[in-house]
Amino acid sequence: MNEKVSMLDTMWRQRKGLTAMSTILYNDRFLDRSQGKVDMEDRGYQFGDGIYEALRVYNGKMFLLDLHMKRLERSARELRLALPYATDHLAENLDKLIKENAMDYGYVYFQITRGAIARKHRFPEQPIDTVLTASVEATDKDEDLHADGIKVSLLDDIRWLRCDIKTLNLLGNVLANQEAFERGAADAILHRDGVVTEGTTCNVFMVKDGVLITHPADHFILNGITRIFVLQLAERLGIPVDERTYTTAELLAADEVFLTSTGVRVTPVLQIDDRQVAGGKPGPITNRLLEAFNQDVEQFITAVNA
Numbered sequence: 001m002n003e004k005v006s007m008l009d010t011m012w013r014q015r016k017g018l019t020a021m022s023t024i025l026y027n028d029r030f031l032d033r034s035q036g037k038v039d040m041e042d043r044g045y046q047f048g049d050g051i052y053e054a055l056r057v058y059n060g061k062m063f064l065l066d067l068h069m070k071r072l073e074r075s076a077r078e079l080r081l082a083l084p085y086a087t088d089h090l091a092e093n094l095d096k097l098i099k100e101n102a103m104d105y106g107y108v109y110f111q112i113t114r115g116a117i118a119r120k121h122r123f124p125e126q127p128i129d130t131v132l133t134a135s136v137e138a139t140d141k142d143e144d145l146h147a148d149g150i151k152v153s154l155l156d157d158i159r160w161l162r163c164d165i166k167t168l169n170l171l172g173n174v175l176a177n178q179e180a181f182e183r184g185a186a187d188a189i190l191h192r193d194g195v196v197t198e199g200t201t202c203n204v205f206m207v208k209d210g211v212l213i214t215h216p217a218d219h220f221i222l223n224g225i226t227r228i229f230v231l232q233l234a235e236r237l238g239i240p241v242d243e244r245t246y247t248t249a250e251l252l253a254a255d256e257v258f259l260t261s262t263g264v265r266v267t268p269v270l271q272i273d274d275r276q277v278a279g280g281k282p283g284p285i286t287n288r289l290l291e292a293f294n295q296d297v298e299q300f301i302t303a304v305n306a
Helices: 004-013 045-048 065-079 085-102 171-182 225-237 248-252 284-305
Strands: 023-026 029-033 048-056 106-113 130-140 150-156 187-192 193-199 202-208 211-214 242-243 256-261 265-272
Touching: 023 085, 029 085, 045 106, 048 065, 048 202, 048 284, 065 085, 065 225, 085 106, 085 130, 150 171, 171 187, 193 248, 202 248, 211 225, 225 242, 225 256, 225 265, 225 284, 256 284, 265 284
Parallel strands: 150 187, 150 265, 211 242
Antiparallel strands: 023 029, 023 130, 048 106, 106 130, 187 193, 193 202, 202 211, 202 256, 256 265
16 A cells, blocks of 8 residues: 555544534533533443444535434434434434534534433333433544545454444444444455444445445444435436345445545545555546546535524
8 A cells, every 4th residue: 555545544543633622512501611411321331322423524514414314313213212303303403513613614423312211121111201412523624534545354243233324333343444444444344254334433435447436324234314315417418327135245346435424424435455446546436426526515515604
């Protein structure tokens, strides 16, 4: 891997440039971060019994907000978890949180847990208050950790079988991501018995003979918001798409490979373990999608300014 790709790998893995802001949202209140407290018997803390979302902020506004809120509602239904208030009110509070922190560019992270009660695996017999917390992290406007490509490692997918729900249960992702880091990679591409699923923090796309291929949105992967958006871009650009399962052998023989997520947008993969991809540079379809994505972001920023 060349020196430039190695440097981008390091930037990805360290995520430099993120600055935690001082004001947080706790249920319906805005507090200083030092006042944010979690009950030791909160079910999110004890069981990972909760859901979360992470959104990008451009020019003070949340990008693809409606898609994130729809996915939040689906996750809540799947876990039979009551939201503390309507998503419209949540969006208003998140917008206020961004303004409270005077943040122009960065990320909003929020999670909702089933609440705090004496430890027992079963759901509480009587309804209890769910707990919502949210925080923001600022980035530079021109943050760009992805355009020139990264190295990934191919690892077994050891996660549970409901990866379609965006829950707090991320230990399988954590272990795989750490192993990839220790191998000198930016992330891992996971597979179940040789069938590629997704990354530890992202979705995976490959290109073969001009066709964009990605795992179908079933219970083995999270249907990422950026994944959805990239599929829309592909349709708009007239790029053929095939949502199907594919093997690690197909992945290693792909013409192009890239990752998508809220954090990395569209990130070319130039190396999988010791095997080079796409001649060690981003491929033409990846570049078309990345360019279209960046154009849409710029249009979003311009619309915010209007």
